[in-house]
Amino acid sequence: MTLIAIILGGLAIFLGYNYYARRVDRDVIQADPRKATPATLYMDGVDFVPASRNVLYGYHFKSIAAAGPIVGAITAANIWGWLPSIIWLFLGVMFIGWASDYSAIVVSVRNEGNSISAIAHRLIAPRTRTILLAFIFFYLLLVAGAFGNLVADVLNRQPQVPLAIVALMVMGLLGGQMLYRWKTDLIAVTVVTVGVTLLVILLGPMGMTSQTVGQQTQTVQGPVGQLVQGFNGALNAVSGGGPLYGYYDPTLPPAPGQQPGGAVLNNVNVTPSYVFWLLFLCLFSYLGAALPIWRYAQPVNYIGFWLTFITIVLAFLGAALAVVLSPEVASFKLAAVNPQRPDLGFGLTAGQAWQPLWPMLFVTIACGAISGWHALIGSVGTARQIENETDMLPVGGGAMFTEMALGLLSLLAVTVAGTGGGAAAFASGIGLFLSVFGLPQQYGTALGAAAFVVIVITVVQLVIRIMRVTLAEALAERMPIFRNPHVGIVVSLVLMCLLVLSGTWVYLWQLFGAANQLMASLSLLIVTVWLASTRRNPAYAGLPMLFMYVTTMAATLVIARNLWETVVVPNLGRAGAGVAVGGAIAMVLVAILLFVAAAFIGWDGWQAFQRYRGRTAGEPQTAPARP
Amino acid sequence: MSERSAHHSLLITHHWPARLRAWLRALREIAYGMTGYEFAQHARHLRSERETLLLLLTFGDMVGLPVLPPYYSLRLLPYVVPEIEAWKRRVLRERHPLDKEEFDLIEM
Numbered sequence: 223m224t225l226i227a228i229i230l231g232g233l234a235i236f237l238g239y240n241y242y243a244r245r246v247d248r249d250v251i252q253a254d255p256r257k258a259t260p261a262t263l264y265m266d267g268v269d270f271v272p273a274s275r276n277v278l279y280g281y282h283f284k285s286i287a288a289a290g291p292i293v294g295a296i297t298a299a300n301i302w303g304w305l306p307s308i309i310w311l312f313l314g315v316m317f318i319g320w321a322s323d324y325s326a327i328v329v330s331v332r333n334e335g336n337s338i339s340a341i342a343h344r345l346i347a348p349r350t351r352t353i354l355l356a357f358i359f360f361y362l363l364l365v366a367g368a369f370g371n372l373v374a375d376v377l378n379r380q381p382q383v384p385l386a387i388v389a390l391m392v393m394g395l396l397g398g399q400m401l402y403r404w405k406t407d408l409i410a411v412t413v414v415t416v417g418v419t420l421l422v423i424l425l426g427p428m429g430m431t432s433q434t435v436g437q438q439t440q441t442v443q444g445p446v447g448q449l450v451q452g453f454n455g456a457l458n459a460v461s462g463g464g465p466l467y468g469y470y471d472p473t474l475p476p477a478p479g480q481q482p483g484g485a486v487l488n489n490v491n492v493t494p495s496y497v498f499w500l501l502f503l504c505l506f507s508y509l510g511a512a513l514p515i516w517r518y519a520q521p522v523n524y525i526g527f528w529l530t531f532i533t534i535v536l537a538f539l540g541a542a543l544a545v546v547l548s549p550e551v552a553s554f555k556l557a558a559v560n561p562q563r564p565d566l567g568f569g570l571t572a573g574q575a576w577q578p579l580w581p582m583l584f585v586t587i588a589c590g591a592i593s594g595w596h597a598l599i600g601s602v603g604t605a606r607q608i609e610n611e612t613d614m615l616p617v618g619g620g621a622m623f624t625e626m627a628l629g630l631l632s633l634l635a636v637t638v639a640g641t642g643g644g645a646a647a648f649a650s651g652i653g654l655f656l657s658v659f660g661l662p663q664q665y666g667t668a669l670g671a672a673a674f675v676v677i678v679i680t681v682v683q684l685v686i687r688i689m690r691v692t693l694a695e696a697l698a699e700r701m702p703i704f705r706n707p708h709v710g711i712v713v714s715l716v717l718m719c720l721l722v723l724s725g726t727w728v729y730l731w732q733l734f735g736a737a738n739q740l741m742a743s744l745s746l747l748i749v750t751v752w753l754a755s756t757r758r759n760p761a762y763a764g765l766p767m768l769f770m771y772v773t774t775m776a777a778t779l780v781i782a783r784n785l786w787e788t789v790v791v792p793n794l795g796r797a798g799a800g801v802a803v804g805g806a807i808a809m810v811l812v813a814i815l816l817f818v819a820a821a822f823i824g825w826d827g828w829q830a831f832q833r834y835r836g837r838t839a840g841e842p843q844t845a846p847a848r849p
Numbered sequence: 850m851s852e853r854s855a856h857h858s859l860l861i862t863h864h865w866p867a868r869l870r871a872w873l874r875a876l877r878e879i880a881y882g883m884t885g886y887e888f889a890q891h892a893r894h895l896r897s898e899r900e901t902l903l904l905l906l907t908f909g910d911m912v913g914l915p916v917l918p919p920y921y922s923l924r925l926l927p928y929v930v931p932e933i934e935a936w937k938r939r940v941l942r943e944r945h946p947l948d949k950e951e952f953d954l955i956e957m
Contacts, residue, residue, distance in 0.1 A: 266939055268935075271890075277881055277882035515891070524887075
């Protein structure tokens with residue numbers, strides 16, 4: 223089954239790229255190899271540096287491929303089953319995802335290398351850029367909350383993983399020093415830092431055994447795991463072994479002992495050890511945000527890339543070869559359609575969470591199918607290095623098609639592992655794929671868990687960094703204290719912790735997805751307006767834009783409703799649930815803010831579109847000045 | 850024939866050893882793009898920050914800043930003339946708030 227899915231994925235990429243994307247590039251955009259790009263025109267040796275298409279493809283793919291396609295695919299498979307998820311992955315990237323990434327680069331290249339937000343300022347309305355900046359901040363906050371929750375949970379529950387993260391921190395500092403100060407060769411730096419981190423990862427499960435006691439199989443940790451377990455136990459003894467507080471999360475299984483129709487029991491218990499690992503994440507992120515980027519964040523990111531690359535490539539090979547070498551691994555254990563949602567979530571019940579396939583699937587799987595963040599990266603970084611206009615499609619569109627493969631692998635991993643928590647199921651699936659080559663499953667699972675945490679934690683540290691910059695940009699004029707970077711970092715970390723300690727994870731992830739997809743639809747809106755302003759057929763961008771815009775606006779409202787009905791209302795008045803209620807209300811407000819911001823941009827974009835469509839001849843009109 | 854079209858020709862030629870070499874070269878470039886390219890890019894940015902600072906101190910009057918005595922500017926002028934145009938464009942270009950940050954590292 224895994225091989226069939228991989229072949230179908232390859233077919234989707236082949237057909238989408240060769241028969242649709244290339245046609246648009248040739249007939250609508252009319253990429254011209256003789257036209258000078260900003261990189262060749264300005265060539266300042268800093269930002270505008272022409273690079274070969276292959277180098278740029280690798281660079282752009284690395285910039286966009288990370289935890290998004292992994293987590294989204296896992297979450298969607300658990301909610302609706304693997305079949306709707308895989309269909310959206312394929313169709314989404316074939317008709318929408320590649321168009322978004324590619325078009326953002328095209329618009330930037332054809333507008334002197336300006337970013338999407340600068341172009342929006344000129345083409346649509348000056349306030350669009352301000353609204354986009356606010357959008358980016360809340361989008362980053364949601365990412366930090368969703369990913370922070372994931373990392374703290376895995377570090378707390380998987381005692382063989384934390385030591386690997388400590389090793390990553392130390393090797394990151396060493397890597398920056400070796401590369402930039404000692405001028406060590408990159409290959410040597412890679413071998414040392416990645417090699418040591420990999421060794422420490424494999425130390426984690428060493429000595430782990432499984433014991434069957436009665437009907438249950440228990441895992442006995444090795445020395446490293448026992449050390450961390452002992453540490454967690456000592457921390458939890460502070461609260462007498464009980465949680466610090468608890469609340470009811472409707473998206474998780476009910477607590478043991480929950481009687482149908484009886485009093486609602488807490489199914490989320492926040493323990494001292496969980497809080498400790500959250501603070502550990504804060505320390506990790508603080509270093510990444512405060513130190514110069516070459517000193518810590520960049521080398522940590524580099525090491526994380528290698529760990530993930532090795533794990534993903536080996537897992538992909540294992541998934542493809544499993545049908546021959548180990549057929550029981552290749553079979554799907556997760557249902558094609560979730561038997562608890564045979565109606566695909568369209569049967570809406572008052573008082574219960576609504577998870578209809580439309581619009582919720584399209585915001586749960588974000589980055590593997592389409593992502594607004596890619597448009598931002600493409601327009602600011604990649605577009606200024608495009609050497610030739612004919613490189614825009616293989617770099618922008620090609621990288622997005624390849625990212626779909628990452629989402630597909632995550633989906634396959636959780637599908638062969640069966641049901642279970644997201645990160646644990648992913649790690650278990652990776653362990654199964656790697657066992658095809660004879661690696662004991664506990665080591666493959668440890669590698670999968672560590673790769674997952676690494677890929678997520680490296681995103682969190684950089685997100686906090688950007689939040690600090692965005693806060694300074696927005697508030698420093700009125701509140702000079704925000705010029706101090708440490709203030710910005712602390713504020714960002716506090717906001718992240720509040721979301722993590724109070725947020726309902728699935729809704730947090732879906733709200734992040736909604737913000738991400740809204741950014742994608744806004745970037746497609748800017749592209750559509752640009753196409754109209756240059757008298758080109760806007761359909762290939764306009765139709766996906768309409769679909770994503772309506773879908774994500776609807777999803778934002780559904781998430782706000784779910785938060786109110788299933789978190790605020792049941793937890794109101796319950797002892798210790800104030801944190802959850804406060805967090806849910808904050809998320810509802812964020813959802814409303816995103817909705818209103820998107821409505822403004824949509825209205826301005828519609829007016830701009832009408833303006834350019836009504837134009838008869840001459841230069842494109844710029845946006846009217848607004849206060 | 851330019852190097853680019855020669856390279857593309859190699860990818861579609863039926864001459865297998867040349868085709869294989871072209872594919873291996875493409876794979877090497879992709880690998881470089883995924884690994885070392887970001888460090889080269891960051892090193893360029895670090896160097897440009899120092900160059901920008903030096904040029905601002907010595908030729909800041911070109912962009913509206915008060916400067917050091919013109920004696921030093923004139924001594925350095927022959928060396929910086931090739932950089933002036935690019936420097937002015939870099940300093941005066943409308944900036945995205947997140948330009949300075951390497952937020953291409955923030956994969957999503």
